[in-house]
Amino acid sequence: MILSTVKRKASSPLNGTDHEGNIDEEESFILRDRLLPLIICLLRTDKFPAVLRIYRDTLITVMKASIKATVAELLPVLTARPIDSDSVTGGRATDADAGGQSLANKLRSLSSEGFVQLLSAIFRIVQG
Structure with missing residues (x-):
């Protein structure tokens, strides 16, 4: 999911322009809101380092x-x-x-x- 989001942003022809600035900021907040509970759960269960290794x-x-x-x-x-x-x-x-x-x-x-x-x-x- 994260990788596809990064790929989509990188392949966007308007990436980096002022027009895309607000959309990127909104997507950033949405992504942060979706990831924060997952990260907290991973930290509580002590699985965060393993997940980061897999992601890396x-x-x-x-x-x-x-x-x-x-x-x-x-x-x-x-x-x-x-x-x-x-x-x-x-x-x-x-x-x-x-x-x-x-x-x-x-x-x-x-x-x-x-x-x-x-x-x-x-x-x-x-x-x-």
Whole structure:
């Protein structure tokens, strides 16, 4: 529930504008009002640390899957892109199409511009 709320806010095209400010504030109060009794109950039963661990592990798993999907989607595009600046790097980029190459070798074969583009895409996914 919380994760879907965060994803919905992150995917909203108007996120961060003044128009959305009041709605986000109202949603924040509604979410707080719904979570407060749950948190109090978890604290009373001494289950709060365990629930936080589960939530953290779930969040980490989702983030890793998102990052892997982004890398899997963009890496073939970035390694196939022709590189004009350096002939050695260009030669490595053509070798990157080999199916048995490890992820580390594929990342090494990227140009610095391609690597920065990949990191930017990952940052946008992590940011949210």
